[in-house]
Amino acid sequence: MPKHPTARTVxxxxxxxxxxxxxxxxxxxxxxxxxxxPDEFTSAFMVEATPDQxxxxxxxxxxxxxxxxxxxxxxxxxxxxxxxxxxxxxxxxGDYQSPAMTATHIHEAAAxxxxxxxxxxxxxxxxxxxxxxxxxxxxxxxxxxxxxxGVDTGEGFTLAQIEANPSGFTGDSHTVDYAAGVVRGQxxxxxxxxxxxxxxxxxxxxxRRRARARRRRGPRxxxxxxSGARAPSRSARLTHSTxxxxxxxxxxxxxxxxxxxxxxxxxxxxxxxxxxxxSAATTTxxxxxxx
Numbered sequence: 550m551p552k553h554p555t556a557r558t559v560x561x562x563x564x565x566x567x568x569x570x571x572x573x574x575x576x577x578x579x580x581x582x583x584x585x586x587p588d589e590f591t592s593a594f595m596v597e598a599t600p601d602q603x604x605x606x607x608x609x610x611x612x613x614x615x616x617x618x619x620x621x622x623x624x625x626x627x628x629x630x631x632x633x634x635x636x637x638x639x640x641x642x643g644d645y646q647s648p649a650m651t652a653t654h655i656h657e658a659a660a661x662x663x664x665x666x667x668x669x670x671x672x673x674x675x676x677x678x679x680x681x682x683x684x685x686x687x688x689x690x691x692x693x694x695x696x697x698x699g700v701d702t703g704e705g706f707t708l709a710q711i712e713a714n715p716s717g718f719t720g721d722s723h724t725v726d727y728a729a730g731v732v733r734g735q736x737x738x739x740x741x742x743x744x745x746x747x748x749x750x751x752x753x754x755x756x757r758r759r760a761r762a763r764r765r766r767g768p769r770x771x772x773x774x775x776s777g778a779r780a781p782s783r784s785a786r787l788t789h790s791t792x793x794x795x796x797x798x799x800x801x802x803x804x805x806x807x808x809x810x811x812x813x814x815x816x817x818x819x820x821x822x823x824x825x826x827x828s829a830a831t832t833t834x835x836x837x838x839x840x
Contacts, residue, residue: 650694
């Protein structure tokens with residue numbers, strides 16, 4: 550049996566008014582349940598969102614922001630009605646805007662068709678230059694803050710509906726300049742690699758995290774984060790010499806490092822022509838007169 554995660558209720562956020570929309574805005578603020586990641590998943594889906602897939606409320610083409618992209622990764626446990634999300638938007642500018650509680654959604658809509666939002670996710674951040682990201686897990690019952698005939702469009706919705714017809718759902722996000730959607734894309738199933746581990750989703754998620762970590766670290770030789778020092782280059786690490794204080798014998802010992810390990814007090818080994826490998830060595834030289 551799947552493990553039931555500990556839950557806490559949080560308010561997702563307030564909505565900005567949007568341009569004309571086929572749905573009414575719900576007056577009261579709603580809440581969604583944010584939970585820990587479950588031990589098991591029953592399915593996983595991804596969305597490659599682009600501006601050319603956006604349509605307006607009438608189903609007419611309404612391209613989003615040129616050059617913008619969105620990567621949505623969803624892992625679902627339909628037994629617990631939990632969806633874990635990992636969303637990245639790139640090339641998106643401006644503030645979010647939507648009549649829903651947030652501006653980032655899953656809509657029940659086939660390709661090229663409009664449809665109501667069923668789940669509202671926290672908007673990716675930060676707003677500004679660079680990628681915007683959002684990740685976590687939400688548990689139903691879901692609310693969106695948008696009403697159709699007096700009923701919230703998330704009411705009664707379950708994640709089993711996505712599993713039954715993933716191509717009938719789309720992921721998108723909305724901004725002030727692109728109210729119909731800045732990017733949009735259909736849900737596509739991806740293999741879990743094991744229901745109890747969610748390996749398929751974890752791999753994609755891990756790749757994005759490693760890419761973000763590489764961007765933060767920067768190239769080799771860049772300053773170490775928060776240290777003020779520069780990371781040593783490979784050549785600097787492979788060969789580095791230091792001079793110690795004169796020992797009792799009156800000689801200065803020079804330590805030569807190979808592969809980062811200093812060796813002292815060992816005689817020089819001569820390499821025969823045509824075989825062997827250079828090794829670390831210790832040499833001595835007389836101390837300066839008067840030392």
